[in-house]
Amino acid sequence: MVKDDSAASGCKNKHHNLTIAPNIQAKLMAYENTVLSLNSDRHSLVRQEADLQKDGFTVISVSSAIQARFEIEMGRCGTFLISYITPLAIYSDLASLFRRSCPDGLIVFIAEHDRSSVPDADILLWTEEAQETVGQRIRLAREAKAS
Numbered sequence: 001m002v003k004d005d006s007a008a009s010g011c012k013n014k015h016h017n018l019t020i021a022p023n024i025q026a027k028l029m030a031y032e033n034t035v036l037s038l039n040s041d042r043h044s045l046v047r048q049e050a051d052l053q054k055d056g057f058t059v060i061s062v063s064s065a066i067q068a069r070f071e072i073e074m075g076r077c078g079t080f081l082i083s084y085i086t087p088l089a090i091y092s093d094l095a096s097l098f099r100r101s102c103p104d105g106l107i108v109f110i111a112e113h114d115r116s117s118v119p120d121a122d123i124l125l126w127t128e129e130a131q132e133t134v135g136q137r138i139r140l141a142r143e144a145k146a147s
Contacts, residue, residue, distance in 0.1 A: 032142065034078035035108075037061045038068045038094070044085050045110065048134050052081075055135035065090045069097060077102030079138050083110035084127075095120045106141050108134060 035057050039045040042063055049059045060076055062068050065086070072080070072094070080098045082091055095107055099120065109121035118124055123137050 032078055034058045034060065034076055035081050035138070036068065036071050036076045036079070037081040038065065038083075038086055039063060040065075041085055044083050045081060048081065048110065052135050052138075057135060057138075065094060068094055072098050072101050075101070077105045079106045079108055081108045081110070081134070084112040092119065104145070106138060106145075108138065 033056060035049075035052050037045050037049050037052075037059055039049065039061050040063050045061070049061055052059050057079075060071055062071060068080075068082075077098075080094070080102075082094070086094075091109075098105055098107060106122045107120060108123040108125065109118045111118060111124060111126050113126060122141055125133065125137065
């Protein structure tokens with residue numbers, strides 16, 4: 001049973017209107033300098049995350065695919081950083097969601113070796129080259145997309 005306390009609150013109308021915020025489009029919340037990092041072992045991408053922070057990026061580091069999905073759905077649409085430790089099926093699912101939710105976003109994949117082929121990555125780096133170039137490569141890719 002719902003108690004009607006409209007008289008106590010000074011409200012004389014028994015039919016209160018509720019305003020529900022409309023669904024916010026992720027593209028409206030795109031953050032050019034935001035990097036969502038799926039670092040499931042909390043080790044593999046620590047150096048890249050630290051380097052990105054030093055380079056002026058805001059890094060949102062998550063440890064599970066569920067957390068990554070939540071952040072993407074919340075509009076964390078700048079750049080999605082992911083690596084070879086994530087199973088390909090999970091990567092494909094998250095990349096597809098990221099593309100739908102964040103059409104202007106970038107996907108950076110850190111591969112284990114240079115023979116890796118990763119579908120739908122805007123930037124493909126190998127572990128040995130990824131140490132110093134992630135921020136620079138993100139900025140170059142953003143400039144290329146803008147022109």
